[in-house]
Amino acid sequence: MKPMNDNDFDLLLAESAKRRQSVEHINAQVMQTVRRDLHVKAVRKWTRLLGICLGLPLAVVVYVWVLWEVIAACPMQTPLRVTCIALPLITIAAILARNLKNYRLDV
Amino acid sequence: MVLRKTDIELIRELLHDGNARAFETLMKRYTSQVYGAALRLMKDEENAQEVVQLAFIQAYRQLDSWRGENFGAWVTIIANHIALRMLEKEKRRQTEPLDENADTPDETYNEQKEQRLQALEEAIEQLPEADRQIIQWHYYENVPLQTIAERLGQTENNIKVRIFRIRERLKKTIEYETDER
Numbered sequence: 001m002k003p004m005n006d007n008d009f010d011l012l013l014a015e016s017a018k019r020r021q022s023v024e025h026i027n028a029q030v031m032q033t034v035r036r037d038l039h040v041k042a043v044r045k046w047t048r049l050l051g052i053c054l055g056l057p058l059a060v061v062v063y064v065w066v067l068w069e070v071i072a073a074c075p076m077q078t079p080l081r082v083t084c085i086a087l088p089l090i091t092i093a094a095i096l097a098r099n100l101k102n103y104r105l106d107v
Numbered sequence: 108m109v110l111r112k113t114d115i116e117l118i119r120e121l122l123h124d125g126n127a128r129a130f131e132t133l134m135k136r137y138t139s140q141v142y143g144a145a146l147r148l149m150k151d152e153e154n155a156q157e158v159v160q161l162a163f164i165q166a167y168r169q170l171d172s173w174r175g176e177n178f179g180a181w182v183t184i185i186a187n188h189i190a191l192r193m194l195e196k197e198k199r200r201q202t203e204p205l206d207e208n209a210d211t212p213d214e215t216y217n218e219q220k221e222q223r224l225q226a227l228e229e230a231i232e233q234l235p236e237a238d239r240q241i242i243q244w245h246y247y248e249n250v251p252l253q254t255i256a257e258r259l260g261q262t263e264n265n266i267k268v269r270i271f272r273i274r275e276r277l278k279k280t281i282e283y284e285t286d287e288r
Contacts, residue, residue: 013246023138030163
Protein backbone atom coordinates (compact mmCIF):
# COMPACT_ATOMS: atom_id res chain seq x y z
CA MET A 1 0.00 0.00 0.00
CA LYS A 2 1.41 3.42 -0.88
CA PRO A 3 2.64 5.51 2.07
CA MET A 4 0.43 8.29 3.36
CA ASN A 5 1.56 11.89 3.06
CA ASP A 6 0.23 14.85 5.07
CA ASN A 7 -2.35 15.68 2.45
CA ASP A 8 -3.67 12.10 2.41
CA PHE A 9 -3.83 12.16 6.17
CA ASP A 10 -5.77 15.43 6.22
CA LEU A 11 -8.21 14.03 3.67
CA LEU A 12 -8.59 10.91 5.78
CA LEU A 13 -9.30 13.00 8.88
CA ALA A 14 -11.87 15.03 6.96
CA GLU A 15 -13.47 11.80 5.73
CA SER A 16 -13.42 10.47 9.25
CA ALA A 17 -15.16 13.60 10.57
CA LYS A 18 -17.81 13.18 7.87
CA ARG A 19 -18.16 9.50 8.77
CA ARG A 20 -18.62 10.41 12.42
CA GLN A 21 -21.49 12.69 11.49
CA SER A 22 -23.15 9.87 9.56
CA VAL A 23 -22.57 7.49 12.44
CA GLU A 24 -24.01 9.96 14.95
CA HIS A 25 -27.06 10.43 12.73
CA ILE A 26 -27.56 6.66 12.49
CA ASN A 27 -27.11 6.24 16.25
CA ALA A 28 -29.62 8.98 16.99
CA GLN A 29 -32.22 7.43 14.67
CA VAL A 30 -31.76 3.95 16.10
CA MET A 31 -31.78 5.14 19.69
CA GLN A 32 -35.07 6.92 19.04
CA THR A 33 -36.59 3.59 18.02
CA VAL A 34 -34.93 1.72 20.90
CA ARG A 35 -36.21 4.22 23.49
CA ARG A 36 -39.72 4.04 22.02
CA ASP A 37 -39.60 0.24 22.13
CA LEU A 38 -38.39 0.27 25.73
CA HIS A 39 -41.16 2.68 26.68
CA VAL A 40 -43.82 0.48 25.07
CA LYS A 41 -42.32 -2.56 26.80
CA ALA A 42 -42.40 -0.84 30.19
CA VAL A 43 -46.02 0.25 29.74
CA ARG A 44 -46.98 -3.29 28.70
CA LYS A 45 -45.14 -4.77 31.68
CA TRP A 46 -46.91 -2.60 34.25
CA THR A 47 -50.28 -2.99 32.55
CA ARG A 48 -49.87 -6.75 32.76
CA LEU A 49 -48.88 -6.55 36.40
CA LEU A 50 -51.88 -4.36 37.14
CA GLY A 51 -54.10 -6.81 35.28
CA ILE A 52 -52.73 -9.73 37.27
CA CYS A 53 -52.95 -7.95 40.64
CA LEU A 54 -56.33 -6.30 40.26
CA GLY A 55 -58.08 -7.73 37.22
CA LEU A 56 -57.64 -11.40 38.08
CA PRO A 57 -58.91 -11.21 41.69
CA LEU A 58 -61.83 -9.10 40.49
CA ALA A 59 -62.74 -11.68 37.82
CA VAL A 60 -62.53 -14.49 40.39
CA VAL A 61 -64.68 -12.60 42.92
CA VAL A 62 -67.34 -11.85 40.29
CA TYR A 63 -67.32 -15.47 39.10
CA VAL A 64 -67.62 -16.88 42.64
CA TRP A 65 -70.36 -14.42 43.51
CA VAL A 66 -72.41 -15.37 40.42
CA LEU A 67 -71.80 -19.06 41.15
CA TRP A 68 -72.89 -18.60 44.77
CA GLU A 69 -76.05 -16.79 43.74
CA VAL A 70 -76.96 -19.49 41.22
CA ILE A 71 -76.32 -22.34 43.64
CA ALA A 72 -78.09 -20.57 46.49
CA ALA A 73 -81.17 -20.19 44.31
CA CYS A 74 -81.24 -23.92 43.46
CA PRO A 75 -83.03 -26.24 45.88
CA MET A 76 -80.28 -28.77 46.76
CA GLN A 77 -78.67 -30.29 49.82
CA THR A 78 -75.70 -28.64 51.55
CA PRO A 79 -73.00 -31.23 50.60
CA LEU A 80 -74.02 -30.93 46.96
CA ARG A 81 -73.88 -27.13 47.19
CA VAL A 82 -70.40 -27.27 48.70
CA THR A 83 -69.27 -29.64 45.94
CA CYS A 84 -70.73 -27.36 43.22
CA ILE A 85 -68.78 -24.39 44.62
CA ALA A 86 -65.59 -26.26 45.48
CA LEU A 87 -65.08 -27.99 42.11
CA PRO A 88 -64.99 -24.82 39.94
CA LEU A 89 -62.93 -23.05 42.60
CA ILE A 90 -60.28 -25.79 42.60
CA THR A 91 -60.15 -25.66 38.80
CA ILE A 92 -59.75 -21.86 38.85
CA ALA A 93 -57.08 -22.09 41.54
CA ALA A 94 -55.14 -24.66 39.48
CA ILE A 95 -55.30 -22.50 36.33
CA LEU A 96 -54.24 -19.40 38.28
CA ALA A 97 -51.37 -21.23 39.98
CA ARG A 98 -50.06 -22.44 36.63
CA ASN A 99 -50.28 -18.97 35.06
CA LEU A 100 -48.66 -17.24 38.02
CA LYS A 101 -45.86 -19.80 38.10
CA ASN A 102 -45.00 -18.98 34.48
CA TYR A 103 -45.46 -15.23 34.97
CA ARG A 104 -42.38 -13.11 34.35
CA LEU A 105 -42.38 -9.41 35.04
CA ASP A 106 -39.66 -8.64 32.52
CA VAL A 107 -41.40 -10.21 29.50
CA MET B 108 -9.00 3.70 35.61
CA VAL B 109 -12.43 3.18 34.03
CA LEU B 110 -13.01 -0.39 32.98
CA ARG B 111 -14.54 -0.91 29.58
CA LYS B 112 -17.68 -3.00 29.86
CA THR B 113 -17.88 -6.08 27.69
CA ASP B 114 -20.62 -6.59 25.11
CA ILE B 115 -22.24 -9.24 27.30
CA GLU B 116 -22.35 -6.94 30.31
CA LEU B 117 -23.93 -4.18 28.25
CA ILE B 118 -26.56 -6.46 26.78
CA ARG B 119 -27.35 -7.83 30.23
CA GLU B 120 -27.87 -4.25 31.41
CA LEU B 121 -30.18 -3.60 28.51
CA LEU B 122 -32.22 -6.77 28.92
CA HIS B 123 -32.44 -6.79 32.72
CA ASP B 124 -32.58 -3.11 33.59
CA GLY B 125 -33.97 -1.74 30.32
CA ASN B 126 -30.96 0.59 30.21
CA ALA B 127 -31.01 2.21 26.75
CA ARG B 128 -27.59 3.75 27.33
CA ALA B 129 -26.07 0.28 27.25
CA PHE B 130 -27.27 -0.18 23.68
CA GLU B 131 -26.05 3.30 22.81
CA THR B 132 -22.58 2.34 24.03
CA LEU B 133 -22.67 -0.80 21.91
CA MET B 134 -23.71 1.20 18.90
CA LYS B 135 -20.92 3.72 19.39
CA ARG B 136 -18.54 0.80 19.51
CA TYR B 137 -19.66 -0.84 16.28
CA THR B 138 -21.62 1.53 14.03
CA SER B 139 -18.57 2.60 12.07
CA GLN B 140 -17.56 -1.02 11.42
CA VAL B 141 -21.06 -2.02 10.32
CA TYR B 142 -21.37 1.13 8.21
CA GLY B 143 -18.14 0.27 6.41
CA ALA B 144 -19.45 -3.20 5.61
CA ALA B 145 -22.79 -1.82 4.41
CA LEU B 146 -21.07 0.77 2.25
CA ARG B 147 -18.97 -1.96 0.65
CA LEU B 148 -22.14 -3.66 -0.57
CA MET B 149 -24.42 -0.71 -1.23
CA LYS B 150 -21.77 1.65 -2.70
CA ASP B 151 -24.04 4.48 -1.71
CA GLU B 152 -23.95 6.42 1.56
CA GLU B 153 -27.67 7.03 1.92
CA ASN B 154 -28.60 3.39 1.38
CA ALA B 155 -25.75 2.25 3.60
CA GLN B 156 -27.08 4.44 6.40
CA GLU B 157 -30.52 2.93 5.99
CA VAL B 158 -29.08 -0.58 6.07
CA VAL B 159 -27.14 0.13 9.27
CA GLN B 160 -30.19 1.62 10.97
CA LEU B 161 -32.32 -1.37 10.03
CA ALA B 162 -29.57 -3.78 11.11
CA PHE B 163 -29.23 -2.27 14.58
CA ILE B 164 -32.98 -2.09 15.09
CA GLN B 165 -33.30 -5.74 14.02
CA ALA B 166 -30.40 -6.69 16.29
CA TYR B 167 -32.06 -4.90 19.20
CA ARG B 168 -35.35 -6.67 18.61
CA GLN B 169 -33.67 -10.06 18.27
CA LEU B 170 -31.23 -9.77 21.15
CA ASP B 171 -32.61 -13.03 22.52
CA SER B 172 -31.06 -14.87 19.59
CA TRP B 173 -27.60 -13.37 20.15
CA ARG B 174 -25.30 -16.18 21.29
CA GLY B 175 -22.58 -14.13 22.90
CA GLU B 176 -20.23 -13.87 19.92
CA ASN B 177 -18.67 -10.54 18.87
CA PHE B 178 -21.62 -8.15 18.78
CA GLY B 179 -20.18 -6.08 15.93
CA ALA B 180 -19.67 -9.15 13.77
CA TRP B 181 -23.21 -10.30 14.50
CA VAL B 182 -24.74 -6.95 13.51
CA THR B 183 -22.51 -6.87 10.42
CA ILE B 184 -23.96 -10.22 9.32
CA ILE B 185 -27.47 -8.86 9.83
CA ALA B 186 -26.53 -5.73 7.85
CA ASN B 187 -25.13 -7.85 5.02
CA HIS B 188 -28.37 -9.82 4.81
CA ILE B 189 -30.42 -6.65 4.75
CA ALA B 190 -28.14 -5.08 2.13
CA LEU B 191 -28.31 -8.15 -0.11
CA ARG B 192 -32.10 -8.25 0.21
CA MET B 193 -32.29 -4.57 -0.71
CA LEU B 194 -30.02 -5.06 -3.71
CA GLU B 195 -32.03 -8.07 -4.82
CA LYS B 196 -35.26 -6.10 -4.53
CA GLU B 197 -33.72 -3.22 -6.45
CA LYS B 198 -32.56 -5.60 -9.17
CA ARG B 199 -36.05 -7.08 -9.53
CA ARG B 200 -37.59 -3.62 -9.59
CA GLN B 201 -35.47 -2.60 -12.56
CA THR B 202 -37.57 -4.27 -15.23
CA GLU B 203 -37.01 -1.51 -17.77
CA PRO B 204 -33.89 -1.61 -19.95
CA LEU B 205 -31.00 0.26 -18.43
CA ASP B 206 -30.75 3.85 -19.47
CA GLU B 207 -27.21 5.08 -19.91
CA ASN B 208 -28.09 8.26 -18.08
CA ALA B 209 -29.82 6.49 -15.23
CA ASP B 210 -28.54 7.01 -11.71
CA THR B 211 -25.68 4.72 -10.98
CA PRO B 212 -24.57 3.89 -7.46
CA ASP B 213 -22.09 6.25 -5.91
CA GLU B 214 -18.70 4.76 -6.72
CA THR B 215 -16.93 6.72 -4.00
CA TYR B 216 -16.38 3.54 -2.04
CA ASN B 217 -12.75 2.59 -1.93
CA GLU B 218 -11.41 -0.46 -0.11
CA GLN B 219 -8.12 1.18 0.81
CA LYS B 220 -9.84 4.31 2.10
CA GLU B 221 -12.23 2.17 4.12
CA GLN B 222 -9.39 0.20 5.68
CA ARG B 223 -7.59 3.39 6.56
CA LEU B 224 -10.72 4.90 8.05
CA GLN B 225 -11.23 1.85 10.26
CA ALA B 226 -7.57 1.92 11.24
CA LEU B 227 -7.78 5.62 12.05
CA GLU B 228 -10.83 5.09 14.27
CA GLU B 229 -9.05 2.30 16.12
CA ALA B 230 -5.84 4.30 16.42
CA ILE B 231 -7.71 7.28 17.87
CA GLU B 232 -9.44 4.96 20.35
CA GLN B 233 -6.04 3.73 21.51
CA LEU B 234 -4.63 7.20 22.14
CA PRO B 235 -4.22 8.42 25.71
CA GLU B 236 -7.32 10.27 26.91
CA ALA B 237 -5.69 13.74 26.73
CA ASP B 238 -4.40 13.22 23.17
CA ARG B 239 -7.74 11.83 22.05
CA GLN B 240 -9.45 14.90 23.46
CA ILE B 241 -7.11 17.22 21.53
CA ILE B 242 -7.82 15.35 18.28
CA GLN B 243 -11.52 15.45 19.00
CA TRP B 244 -11.51 19.20 19.59
CA HIS B 245 -9.16 20.12 16.77
CA TYR B 246 -10.30 17.87 13.92
CA TYR B 247 -13.87 16.90 14.75
CA GLU B 248 -15.20 19.95 16.54
CA ASN B 249 -13.00 22.56 14.84
CA VAL B 250 -12.11 24.19 18.15
CA PRO B 251 -9.43 26.90 17.58
CA LEU B 252 -5.92 26.08 18.80
CA GLN B 253 -5.98 29.05 21.15
CA THR B 254 -9.12 27.75 22.88
CA ILE B 255 -7.61 24.27 23.22
CA ALA B 256 -4.48 25.82 24.72
CA GLU B 257 -6.58 27.77 27.22
CA ARG B 258 -8.61 24.71 28.14
CA LEU B 259 -5.48 22.69 28.81
CA GLY B 260 -3.51 25.53 30.38
CA GLN B 261 -0.74 25.30 27.78
CA THR B 262 0.66 27.57 25.10
CA GLU B 263 -0.60 27.46 21.53
CA ASN B 264 2.83 26.32 20.36
CA ASN B 265 2.77 23.44 22.80
CA ILE B 266 -0.56 22.33 21.40
CA LYS B 267 0.77 22.58 17.83
CA VAL B 268 3.70 20.37 18.76
CA ARG B 269 1.43 17.89 20.49
CA ILE B 270 -0.88 17.74 17.49
CA PHE B 271 2.08 17.18 15.20
CA ARG B 272 3.31 14.29 17.38
CA ILE B 273 -0.15 12.76 17.60
CA ARG B 274 -0.53 12.99 13.82
CA GLU B 275 2.77 11.25 13.27
CA ARG B 276 1.81 8.55 15.73
CA LEU B 277 -1.57 8.07 14.07
CA LYS B 278 -0.04 7.93 10.61
CA LYS B 279 2.44 5.28 11.67
CA THR B 280 -0.27 3.20 13.33
CA ILE B 281 -2.55 3.45 10.29
CA GLU B 282 0.21 2.45 7.89
CA TYR B 283 1.18 -0.45 10.09
CA GLU B 284 -2.43 -1.59 10.56
CA THR B 285 -3.38 -1.33 6.89
CA ASP B 286 -0.23 -3.17 5.81
CA GLU B 287 -1.06 -5.93 8.29
CA ARG B 288 -4.60 -6.44 6.91
